[in-house]
Amino acid sequence: MKIDDRVEQLVRDILHWAVKRKPDEFGNALRAFPDEASRRSALELLVAIGGYTTVDIFGQRPSEDQVRKLAVDIAEDEGWASVTAADVAAYLDAVLGGNRRLDALPSERLVPLSFVVAANLLSSKPKAPGEWWFNYLDKVEAMIEAAR
Structure with a gap:
């Protein structure tokens, strides 16, 4: 997957506020x-990030x-964002290629x-001292682009 630089920057900016848990921003x-x-490009990138990081966290496709x-x-x-466990599970199932499709989730959510x-x-993934979430994102994006 080729990542569009313009979309990538928007995604990173929004991820920043989500990591900081700042609902207004x-x-x-x-x-x-x-x-x-x-x-749509941002969603495609986020799906790739979600799939890669989920498998990476577990070291394999999770049960x-x-x-x-x-x-x-x-x-x-992430209580600040009012996400439910059911929505997160449905999203992860779709990202990991389960039976549910992303289109089944309400578009506004x-x-x-x-x-x-x-x-x-x-x-939340454990990282080496001095490494931040965006350093991990750099690695994830490199793997996504290499997997084309």
Whole structure:
């Protein structure tokens, strides 16, 4: 997957506010997409990030039980964003290629949910001292682009 530089910067800006758990700034940043095409590109990137980081966290494709537990943890951690464990689980199932499709999720929830889940996964994975979520994102994006 080739990552569009313009979309990547928007995604990073929005992820920043999600990691910081700043709902007002996050909401404002979500409105920064200039058009539907850039929003769709951002969702494609977030799906790739979500899939890669979920598998990376578990060291393999997680079981259904592991996905459910992860969804509960994310929903609890990200209470500021009003995400539910059911929505997170449905999203992760879709990202990991389960039976549910992303289109089955309410569209008004899909975009914020995609950012909140990605931000949580990027920021909660244990990292080496001095490494931040955005350093991990750099590695994830390099793997995504290499997997074309």
